[in-house]
Amino acid sequence: xxxxxxxKIQRRxxxxxxxxxGVSIAAAGFITCxxxxxxxxxxxxxxxxxxxxxxFSVPDKPGQVISIVKGASxxxxxxxxxxLLGGIKRFINEGEAVAIKPNVAFASPPxxxxxxxxxxxxxxxxxxxxxxxxxxxxxxxPINDPSSCxxxxxxxxxASNAGAEVILPRPNLFKHTMLTRGKLIKNWPxxxxxxxxxxKLIGIAPIKHHHRAGASMSMKNWYGxxxxxxxxxxxxxxxxxxxxxxxxxxxxxxxxxxxxxxxNGPTGGSVKDLRWANxxxxxxxxxxxxxxxxxxxxxxxxxxxYLIKAQNAGAGTTDYESLKPIFxxxx
Amino acid sequence: xxxxxVRRISQIFFFVLFVWFCIVSTVGEKFWQIRAWPxxxxxxxxxxxxxxxxxxxxxxxxPLLWALxxxxxxxxxxxxxxxxxxxxxxxxxxxxxxxxRRIKTAEKIRLNRYRKAQRVKYFILIVFLxxxxxxxxxxxxxVGLLDPISLVSRSFNLLLLPIVDKSINFISVSARFxxxxxxxxxxxxxxxxxxxxxxRFYCRFICPLGALFAILGRFAIWRIGKNKSECINxxxxxxxxxxxxxxxxxxxxxxxxxxxxxRQDCPYDIISYQNxxxxxxxxxxxxxSRRGFVLSLVGGIxxxxxxxxxxxxxxxxxxxxxxxxGALPEEEFLKRCIKCGQCMRICPTNVIQPGxxxxxxxxxxxxxxxxxxxxxGCQLNCVACGQVCPTSAIRPITLDEKKGVGEFAEVGPIKxxxxxxxxxxxxxxxxxxxxxxxxxxxxxxxKAIYTxxxxxxxxxxxxxxxxxSGNVIEVQETIMPERxxxxxxxxxxxxxxxKIKANTEDAIEISFDEDxxxxxxxxxxxxxxxxxxxxxxxxxKCIGCGVCEHECPVSGKKAIRVSAEGETRNSDxxxxxxx
Numbered sequence: 001x002x003x004x005x006x007x008k009i010q011r012r013x014x015x016x017x018x019x020x021x022g023v024s025i026a027a028a029g030f031i032t033c034x035x036x037x038x039x040x041x042x043x044x045x046x047x048x049x050x051x052x053x054x055x056f057s058v059p060d061k062p063g064q065v066i067s068i069v070k071g072a073s074x075x076x077x078x079x080x081x082x083x084l085l086g087g088i089k090r091f092i093n094e095g096e097a098v099a100i101k102p103n104v105a106f107a108s109p110p111x112x113x114x115x116x117x118x119x120x121x122x123x124x125x126x127x128x129x130x131x132x133x134x135x136x137x138x139x140x141x142p143i144n145d146p147s148s149c150x151x152x153x154x155x156x157x158x159a160s161n162a163g164a165e166v167i168l169p170r171p172n173l174f175k176h177t178m179l180t181r182g183k184l185i186k187n188w189p190x191x192x193x194x195x196x197x198x199x200k201l202i203g204i205a206p207i208k209h210h211h212r213a214g215a216s217m218s219m220k221n222w223y224g225x226x227x228x229x230x231x232x233x234x235x236x237x238x239x240x241x242x243x244x245x246x247x248x249x250x251x252x253x254x255x256x257x258x259x260x261x262x263x264n265g266p267t268g269g270s271v272k273d274l275r276w277a278n279x280x281x282x283x284x285x286x287x288x289x290x291x292x293x294x295x296x297x298x299x300x301x302x303x304x305x306y307l308i309k310a311q312n313a314g315a316g317t318t319d320y321e322s323l324k325p326i327f328x329x330x331x
Numbered sequence: 332x333x334x335x336x337v338r339r340i341s342q343i344f345f346f347v348l349f350v351w352f353c354i355v356s357t358v359g360e361k362f363w364q365i366r367a368w369p370x371x372x373x374x375x376x377x378x379x380x381x382x383x384x385x386x387x388x389x390x391x392x393x394p395l396l397w398a399l400x401x402x403x404x405x406x407x408x409x410x411x412x413x414x415x416x417x418x419x420x421x422x423x424x425x426x427x428x429x430x431x432r433r434i435k436t437a438e439k440i441r442l443n444r445y446r447k448a449q450r451v452k453y454f455i456l457i458v459f460l461x462x463x464x465x466x467x468x469x470x471x472x473x474v475g476l477l478d479p480i481s482l483v484s485r486s487f488n489l490l491l492l493p494i495v496d497k498s499i500n501f502i503s504v505s506a507r508f509x510x511x512x513x514x515x516x517x518x519x520x521x522x523x524x525x526x527x528x529x530x531r532f533y534c535r536f537i538c539p540l541g542a543l544f545a546i547l548g549r550f551a552i553w554r555i556g557k558n559k560s561e562c563i564n565x566x567x568x569x570x571x572x573x574x575x576x577x578x579x580x581x582x583x584x585x586x587x588x589x590x591x592x593x594r595q596d597c598p599y600d601i602i603s604y605q606n607x608x609x610x611x612x613x614x615x616x617x618x619x620s621r622r623g624f625v626l627s628l629v630g631g632i633x634x635x636x637x638x639x640x641x642x643x644x645x646x647x648x649x650x651x652x653x654x655x656x657g658a659l660p661e662e663e664f665l666k667r668c669i670k671c672g673q674c675m676r677i678c679p680t681n682v683i684q685p686g687x688x689x690x691x692x693x694x695x696x697x698x699x700x701x702x703x704x705x706x707x708g709c710q711l712n713c714v715a716c717g718q719v720c721p722t723s724a725i726r727p728i729t730l731d732e733k734k735g736v737g738e739f740a741e742v743g744p745i746k747x748x749x750x751x752x753x754x755x756x757x758x759x760x761x762x763x764x765x766x767x768x769x770x771x772x773x774x775x776x777x778k779a780i781y782t783x784x785x786x787x788x789x790x791x792x793x794x795x796x797x798x799x800s801g802n803v804i805e806v807q808e809t810i811m812p813e814r815x816x817x818x819x820x821x822x823x824x825x826x827x828x829x830k831i832k833a834n835t836e837d838a839i840e841i842s843f844d845e846d847x848x849x850x851x852x853x854x855x856x857x858x859x860x861x862x863x864x865x866x867x868x869x870x871x872k873c874i875g876c877g878v879c880e881h882e883c884p885v886s887g888k889k890a891i892r893v894s895a896e897g898e899t900r901n902s903d904x905x906x907x908x909x910x
Contacts, residue, residue: 106774107710143772143882145680145706146504147359152712157360168504183813211782211864212767231768231884235758238818269711269776302842305818308832 051175051192053225055249056201057284058091065323066283068292071330074120074258077280081254082127084326085282091251092200094132099198100124100164101250103205103221104140104155106267107148113259114268115149116204118158120256124202125162136162139194140224141169167194174227181313182243184236189227190247203253203286207277207293209265213237214304215297216266217290218253218283219245242309245286245316255281255289257296287316288323334591334604338414342421349373349418353487357502358679358715371673371721373418373480376401378547379456379540380481380669383474384722386463387666392723402547409551410544413534414573414588419479419522420534420541424573424590426523427530439570442529445577449535449586453619454627456542461631466666469635471693475669479533479540485696486519488676489685508704509675510684515696534588535575542617545585549615554584555593556609559601568593568602578602582609585617643691648904650894652690653700653748653875655683656709657717657728660901667724670696674716674725681705682877683716698725700747700877702893708877709747711774748875749897749906750779750868756890759863763787765819767864769879769891779872780879782864786821786828792859794839799850804857805838812836815859823858825851831859870897870907 067084071077082088092098102116110118121138128136138159142149146168150156156166167173173193179185195201205221212234213220222244223230233240257279264273277296283289287310291301301307301318311318352370355363371394374380381398385391401412413420431442459474475481493507500506509515525532534541555578566579571593576586578593594602643649644662655674658664675683675698686699698716702708711734717727728745731737735744750769758766770780794806804822814820815831822831822841830842839859841847875893883889897906 107707107712108774109712143707144878145710148679148710148713151359170500170504171506172500211770212765229884229886231882234766234768234771234884235764236817236819237765239816264776264778266771267774267776267778269774269778273776305830305832309816309818 047176047187050178050187051190051196052177053190053192053195053247053249054198056198056251057249058200058251060284061086061090063324064090064326065285066281066288066292066320067326067328069280069282069328069330070278071280072258072276072278073330074117074256074280075123076330077258078120078123078254078256078282079127080328080330081280081282082252084328085252085284088127088131091202092128092131092133095134096132096199097135097137097197098128098133098200098202098251099137099139099195100128100159100202100204101140101221101224102138102155102203103216103224104149104153105143105224107142107144107152108267108269109152110154111271112268113206113261113274114208114266115153116155116206117256117258118154120254121155121204122158122162124204124254125159125164128202129163133200136164137167137194137198138164139167139169139191141191141227142224169227177247179243179247181246184233184240185243185247191225191227195225200251201248203248203250205253205255206259206261207255207257207296208261208268209263209273209297211265213241213306215290215294215299217293218255218286219290219306219310221253222248238304238306238309241306242313242315245306245310246313250286251284253283253286253289255283255293257281257293260296262297285316285320285323287311287318288320288325291318292320292325333595335595338589338591341415342424345416346418346421349483350487353484353492353676354502356488356673356676356719358677358713365677365715365719371719372397374484374669374671374673374721376412376416377478377480377540378402378405379474379478379543380722382543383459383463383472383669384667386460387466387470387472388663389466392667394721405544405547406550407552408589409548409554409584410541410574410588412544413538413541414590417479417540419483420531420588422483422523423526423531423533427526427573430527431530436567436570440566443569443572443575445575445583445586446529446535447618449575450618450620450623451536452538452542453545453617454623455537456539457624457627458631458634459539461628462635463666465632468632469639471635471638471665472667472669473693474539475671475696477537477539478669479538481669481671482518482522485515485670485672485685489672490516490519492676503681505706507681510701510704511687512685515685529575531573531575531588534573535586541588545617549585549617551584553604553606554582554608554613555587555589555591555602555604556582556607556613557601557611558603558605558607559599560610561599562601562611563599565598568597570596578609581612581614583618584613584615638692641691643694648895649690649694650748650896651699652686652694653877653893653895653898654900655698655700655716655725656714656733656745656747657726658698658900659724659726664724664900665693665697667722668697669722669724671721672696673719673721674698677715677719678705679713679715680707680710682707682709682881700893702877702880703889705881708879708881711874711876711878743899744775744874746874746897746899747877748893748895749870749873750875750877750879750891750893752866752868753888753890753892756885756888757866758885758890759865761890763789763861763863765861765863766884767866768882768884770864770866772878772882774876774878775872775874777872779869779874780866781869782866785863785865786823786860787863788823788858788860789820794857794859796851796855796857797837797853799847802832802841802847803838804841806857807837809836810834810839815839819862821860821862823860824855825849828860866891873897
């Protein structure tokens with residue numbers, strides 16, 4: 001038995017249906033036109049827009065470029081060293097945000113000297129606030145687990161007790177950069193976020209033996225700004241360090257040679273690896289600081305090709321004598 | 332306040348507390364980090380963990396004493412833990428409620444009736460306990476596979492937390508990874524989804540802890556029951572019965588989880604929590620048939636030797652099972668590990684991972700180090716995993732013991748394994764490229780990785796002099812500008828090796844350090860060499876921490892890899908003749 005459907009469709013119903021169908025077709029058409037991609041995907045990945053690290057340097061003052069202070073107390077020595085360059089106010093203006101980049105590479109206690117000294121970092125934070133800094137940021141992108149590095153090195157606590165904001169390398173703080181005259185730093189991610197917010201930049205590094213590079217000092221300290229698989233740069237360690245010196249233009253670097261890691265670097269691991277040199281270097285020219293640092297590691301400037309490379313690229317001078325370093329001693 | 336309201340508050344309180352403990356299982360000093368939070372408390376309350384380890388080790392590890400409190404309370408009050416405390420139970424309770432709240436009362440009553448299959452949980456319990464019961468034959472603690480507290484800890488810590496934190500990076504600076512988490516996820520979500528089939532499916536049919544409580548609670552002093560004879564057998568009391576214990580008829584005490592819904596739902600106030608037996612009688616014993624009992628008992632006893640036929644605890648042990656520092660010898664370890672994942676959660680570097688079955692079935696979800704995951708191998712100055720391990724499968728060691736200093740100087744450091752260099756993949760070994768990232772990152776002092784300097788003549792490295800002026804050697808061949816300028820290249824001339832400073836297309840500038848004494852004639856050959864530092868492992872010093880493996884720039888299959896040979900916890904796996 002069949003039933004015929006003799007119910008006729010109403011005109012009104014039909015028109016409504018046609019209307020809805022029309023809108024649906026229009027929507028499908030609209031979306032298609034909007035999203036139509038004639039080329040398909042290009043090779044490579046989109047890395048977003050490139051960033052450039054700002055220039056943090058302050059104007060030159062001949063005769064006040066580098067100071068070298070002897071003394072066992074880091075706090076006294078760093079105060080003296082900065083004072084000799086014209087005082088902290090020369091570097092930090094009222095209301096500025098300061099980024100401090102200590103070496104926090106390893107999850108290792110302060111006594112082993114594999115990382116920047118926490119008291120020294122705290123003292124520099126305090127000095128910045130004394131100069132009227134609005135905000136002081138302490139940050140690094142360590143090799144070992146970041147939280148553990150800031151914790152075990154004592155830097156996290158010392159810095160935040162001194163009033164600094166400690167910033168850990170979260171993924172969203174990395175941006176790609178391009179070093180114009182660089183061979184290696186091309187479309188490479190760097191730890192950019194904290195530095196983009198800063199007006200001034202101070203590097204704080206210990207002097208350490210480094211089996212591959214020869215020495216790790218204030219220039220090598222900027223390795224912490226590299227993101228991504230930065231280990232592959234070890235195939236050409238001298239070029240990458242020289243390029244870092246070209247890329248980063250700090251306000252000031254502080255090279256701490258109170259204790260120098262003579263062997264087993266850059267991790268150390270034993271107090272036996274350290275030697276007291278009781279020296280604190282503050283410098284506007286990091287090449288000069290590192291060149292002086294060489295003497296404390298019993299190295300010649302020519303033993304560190306990256307120094308020559310950076311000098312040739314115009315990042316500074318290794319002839320620290322020519323800058324007339326100011327020597328002093330604190331008790 | 333109504334008793335079910337009190338019960339709900341209790342469930343919410345313990346659930347929130349549980350989640351809080353998951354969050355604070357983070358190394359750090361902030362209030363929401365580990366500090367002194369008793370993050371293992373739920374695991375310690377769990378008598379299945381306590382009884383399991385008692386069976387395998389014949390001792391009760393001190394923190395597990397909490398379980399005694401649960402046991403005593405259960406003996407007095409019945410399965411209060413299931414209905415009032417268990418965070419996993421509360422999830423099931425809530426999901427079961429959500430899934431079935433719109434169905435008709437008659438359907439609800441049908442859904443919550445007792446089923447014979449509820450005895451399966453007893454068989455599971457018996458199998459697990461007998462797998463653990465005879466250490467003299469072979470014993471393994473596998474309760475953690477299905478123990479609800481282990482299961483829910485694992486699921487929250489290794490799945491839900493990392494997923495939630497992935498986008499906000501609040502708990503961890505960078506994303507956490509857990510290998511094989513899909514299986515943990517599958518088990519967790521299947522258990523949750525089964526509530527849509529039957530409410531509290533897991534609790535009724537599977538949960539070995541619930542089974543244990545059922546047995547412990549059979550002499551409970553107070554129990555649910557009818558107190559008046561006016562019952563018209565409307566069965567409304569069974570519409571929301573969480574345990575499926577049939578309070579309308581002869582109540583099955585062993586299945587009752589003390590949800591008190593029956594008391595709430597009875598229109599005649601006939602049901603109460605009392606020390607008398609129910610007026611219509613009760614069944615106190617779990618519904619286990621003798622045949623079922625014997626079968627599961629035999630199954631349990633035979634299972635362990637059967638699993639171990641694989642030889643994974645003998646000569647066929649798997650080198651990829653690198654246990655956290657302080658882990659007991661493998662056989663002892665397997666008697667204690669409950670697969671709760673606390674060590675994997677606390678590990679600040681995320682290197683501790685849930686194991687797969689490569690190392691044998693028993694290895695599933697036990698802690699294994701995977702140096703490719705996480706922020707940096709096993710950190711030298713960290714012993715967090717042993718501090719949180721609830722059963723001491725990983726002993727709570729000190730830093731001195733881990734590093735072999737102080738009073739442990741004689742014994743030496745704890746070795747997790749040994750690093751091996753794959754010379755076919757290593758850049759300086761296989762490709763004549765400088766690298767030694769592994770050496771640089773080795774945290775041992777003196778380093779366990781050392782290098783030997785070698786100069787290798789490079790491909791097409793023999794060049795012909797056309798002219799020498801000062802320290803610039805012009806050559807007849809064409810070279811790529813700056814190719815030898817990295818500071819790693821040398822030029823052998825006159826039997827003397829000199830560092831190359833720079834090069835152009837047809838000239839090499841060598842270091843000024845030593846002047847060229849005798850200007851060589853045109854046509855003389857020079858050799859360009861690359862200076863390499865090739866890494867070697869000092870097996871006596873290597874502690875197997877895996878930092879080298881983590882940092883190795885050969886990022887696919889690493890050119891330096893740790894395997895478990897030489898681990899100190901198993902003396903029969905040592906590598907060297909010397910102690």
